[in-house]
Amino acid sequence: MNSTDLVIIGAGAAGMSAAIFASRQGLKTVVVSTDLGGQTNLAHVMENYPGIQEESGVRLMLIMATQVKKNGAEIVLQSVQNIARSGENWQVTTNHDVFSSKAVILAFGKTPSGLEIDNEKDFIGRGLCYSSQEEEGWWLDQNVAVVGSGNSAAEAIINHATKAKKIYWVVRGNQLKCNAINRRLIDLLPNNLNLLFNHRIMAINGKETIEGITVIAGDNKKTKLRVSGILSATGYRWQSEWLPENLIRDQSDRIVVDNDQRTNLPGLFAAGDVTDTNYQQTIIAAGDGAKAGLTAARYLGCRLANLDWGKDK
Numbered sequence: 386m387n388s389t390d391l392v393i394i395g396a397g398a399a400g401m402s403a404a405i406f407a408s409r410q411g412l413k414t415v416v417v418s419t420d421l422g423g424q425t426n427l428a429h430v431m432e433n434y435p436g437i438q439e440e441s442g443v444r445l446m447l448i449m450a451t452q453v454k455k456n457g458a459e460i461v462l463q464s465v466q467n468i469a470r471s472g473e474n475w476q477v478t479t480n481h482d483v484f485s486s487k488a489v490i491l492a493f494g495k496t497p498s499g500l501e502i503d504n505e506k507d508f509i510g511r512g513l514c515y516s517s518q519e520e521e522g523w524w525l526d527q528n529v530a531v532v533g534s535g536n537s538a539a540e541a542i543i544n545h546a547t548k549a550k551k552i553y554w555v556v557r558g559n560q561l562k563c564n565a566i567n568r569r570l571i572d573l574l575p576n577n578l579n580l581l582f583n584h585r586i587m588a589i590n591g592k593e594t595i596e597g598i599t600v601i602a603g604d605n606k607k608t609k610l611r612v613s614g615i616l617s618a619t620g621y622r623w624q625s626e627w628l629p630e631n632l633i634r635d636q637s638d639r640i641v642v643d644n645d646q647r648t649n650l651p652g653l654f655a656a657g658d659v660t661d662t663n664y665q666q667t668i669i670a671a672g673d674g675a676k677a678g679l680t681a682a683r684y685l686g687c688r689l690a691n692l693d694w695g696k697d698k
């Protein structure tokens with residue numbers, strides 16, 4: 386078993402920022418993550434991160450990873466499967482290793498909800514994507530389907546409608562959930578948009594690439610549509626089934642934290658999109674990550690000095 390002061394789960398903006406701040410406070414820090422960079426990698430151009438100008442998300446995250454390593458933290462590309470309290474410490478189990486850590490920061494972001502159909506996985510990156518920035522090219526002169534009724538779906542359609550041949554907008558309910566501005570912009574679009582209320586995709590047709598979809602309506606009527614791309618903008622899931630049962634989460638399964646990024650459990654902190662923060666942006670994740678790193682250091686300082694952590698607020 387590997388012993389350390391701090392394990393950070395997730396190498397997105399929150400986790401990497403936490404690692405920079407914690408290791409500068411002298412904590413032996415290990416970042417365990419399934420990938421390097423997280424969702425920010427999907428941002429084609431970052432125009433709202435102070436201090437950088439029109440840098441790609443991937444490049445920004447590579448710079449952060451360099452800073453993490455320069456400050457002495459280690460990054461391990463593994464997937465965490467369980468965390469459990471073990472005496473005063475936390476035991477973090479990954480698909481390869483077990484870490485014993487005095488403190489843990491949860492920074493594992495969120496996951497797209499997806500279409501929830503059987504062959505979905507086969508088409509990821511082959512015409513099926515979860516953000517409009519991922520596959521900008523496939524809109525050009527093509528028939529595409531956009532799934533979801535919120536602002537992400539609406540904004541993708543507004544930005545790309547003039548490029549596409551035809552857009553099928555597949556909406557489960559009987560109304561749009563996007564804001565009033567987006568609704569007005571949608572009304573101004575060219576007439577290549579087919580809005581399918583009370584429909585859902587039941588199958589993707591094709592072998593190597595997407596050739597079409599089968600949609601089913603509320604009255605069970607099935608229709609085959611020829612499309613070569615699908616944007617699934619159906620929201621996100623917060624995957625927390627592997628977390629301790631007594632960790633407090635909100636109705637969406639997001640981890641509830643206080644102003645210093647503390648959860649309700651001792652030595653367990655959280656930052657970024659995985660928490661119940663109001664705003665889910667890279668700069669917010671980085672800022673909250675910095676706070677989590679500093680709070681973890683303060684927690685360990687109190688523990689070392691035998692001070693009551695609860696009173697040190």
Ligand SMILES: Cc1cc2nc3c(=O)[nH]c(=O)nc-3n(C[C@H](O)[C@H](O)[C@H](O)COP(=O)(O)OP(=O)(O)OC[C@H]3O[C@@H](n4cnc5c(N)ncnc54)[C@H](O)[C@@H]3O)c2cc1C
Nearest residue numbers: 395397398399419420423424465494516657658665666667
């Ligand atoms: C397409 C797109 C464009 C965006 N554009 C912008 C933008 O222009 N500007 C902006 O400010 N924000 C943008 N955002 C939002 C921004 O990317 C997020 O708010 C930010 O990435 C949140 O950072 P995070 O560190 O909390 O989580 P994430 O970036 O989601 O990172 C979580 C990390 O945890 C890892 N992980 C997950 N589960 C496990 C596990 N079990 N074990 C180990 N590791 C795990 C993941 O692999 C990932 O590396 C965009 C998001 C998307 C999807």
